[in-house]
Amino acid sequence: MTEFELIAQYFTRPAPAGTPLRLGIGDDCALLDVPAGDTLAISTDMLVEGRHFFEGSDPEALGHKALAVNLSDLAAMGATPLAFSLALALPAADANWLAGFARGLFGLADAHHLPLIGGDTTKGPLNICITIYGSLPAHAALRRDAARVGDEIWVSGTLGDARLALEALQGKRLLDRTLLRPASTRLHRPEPRVALGVALRGIAHAAVDVSDGLMGDLAHILERSGVGAVLDGDALPCGEALAAQDTALRRAYALNGGDDYELCFTAAPERAPAVQAAAHTAGVRVTRIGHIVATPGLEVTDGDGQPLAIGAQGFDHFT
Ligand code: ADP
Numbered sequence: 453m454t455e456f457e458l459i460a461q462y463f464t465r466p467a468p469a470g471t472p473l474r475l476g477i478g479d480d481c482a483l484l485d486v487p488a489g490d491t492l493a494i495s496t497d498m499l500v501e502g503r504h505f506f507e508g509s510d511p512e513a514l515g516h517k518a519l520a521v522n523l524s525d526l527a528a529m530g531a532t533p534l535a536f537s538l539a540l541a542l543p544a545a546d547a548n549w550l551a552g553f554a555r556g557l558f559g560l561a562d563a564h565h566l567p568l569i570g571g572d573t574t575k576g577p578l579n580i581c582i583t584i585y586g587s588l589p590a591h592a593a594l595r596r597d598a599a600r601v602g603d604e605i606w607v608s609g610t611l612g613d614a615r616l617a618l619e620a621l622q623g624k625r626l627l628d629r630t631l632l633r634p635a636s637t638r639l640h641r642p643e644p645r646v647a648l649g650v651a652l653r654g655i656a657h658a659a660v661d662v663s664d665g666l667m668g669d670l671a672h673i674l675e676r677s678g679v680g681a682v683l684d685g686d687a688l689p690c691g692e693a694l695a696a697q698d699t700a701l702r703r704a705y706a707l708n709g710g711d712d713y714e715l716c717f718t719a720a721p722e723r724a725p726a727v728q729a730a731a732h733t734a735g736v737r738v739t740r741i742g743h744i745v746a747t748p749g750l751e752v753t754d755g756d757g758q759p760l761a762i763g764a765q766g767f768d769h770f771t
Pocket residue numbers: 459463476477478479480481538539540568569570571572573
């Protein structure tokens with residue numbers, strides 16, 4: 453199989469109806485319309501074998517996750533997805549791997565009516581890099597620097613199960629099979645909160661997606677906004693598997709789990725009903741977990757308001 457046969461067979465498909473694509477795969481560039489008055493939102497995420505996923509990982513899950521992590525970034529900006537491109541380094545043109553990968557990738561792409569508009573293919577250690585393009589009115593973007601003192605802090609869905617699944621699969625922790633299965637789904641097939649991000653336009657102030665752990669990711673909002681936060685360590689929404697663990701672990705992994713791909717966002721207290729309505733529209737639950745304060749730093753308290761000693765340990769590739 454040549455490079456061009458590979459691209460034609462696995463990655464070239466008619467664009468889903470209604471997509472703003474003028475010219476797709478096969479020319480020097482793709483041509484994409486941006487809705488009038490909107491601004492482009494662009495994000496890139498790379499998945500590297502041995503770093504972000506185990507060698508020999510299920511290619512279908514990889515296809516799904518590679519796109520999901522990019523969609524999650526658009527969601528955290530409140531952008532509507534338009535299209536994506538794919539840069540792929542492959543050790544070999546393995547038909548089984550490619551078919552599985554394409555199935556996972558296009559399964560999620562189709563669910564969001566998202567065309568693949570181009571990319572690059574090269575031989576090398578397995579590396580999957582997706583760039584995603586979305587759009588929104590510039591003033592509606594949910595920027596990290598937009599949190600205000602007095603805002604309530606919210607998080608979508610549940611936290612911590614992806615981390616538990618990872619440790620169970622690495623043999624570092626025992627997890628009952630009935631809990632491991634749904635937790636593994638959280639790890640391998642995250643559902644990006646795209647509809648929630650869009651529904652929160654004009655309601656939320658700041659937002660971030662929780663990929664490296666809630667505390668670490670929320671810290672980005674605090675830093676950029678020049679504010680601090682107090683979180684209620686007992687209000688954190690734990691996943692099913694995490695809910696079955698002891699209090700210390702529940703708090704630790706809800707706060708510093710990683711791979712959750714939920715949205716953490718802030719909104720004025722009087723907007724709470726609008727936040728709940730947006731969550732209802734998007735079909736996802738949201739939980740109020742704390743509030744923004746003027747004093748810099750991130751404090752976590754128990755249900756009685758007593759400070760807990762928990763450090764932010766967001767995942768960092770270089771520490
Ligand atoms: P160039 O020589 O300009 O880099 P290529 O020969 O690499 O172009 O690619 C040919 C066409 O196939 C281009 O339109 C490119 O965007 C597309 N393409 C290459 N690899 C991929 C891929 N993995 N997925 C989708 N489109 C791809």
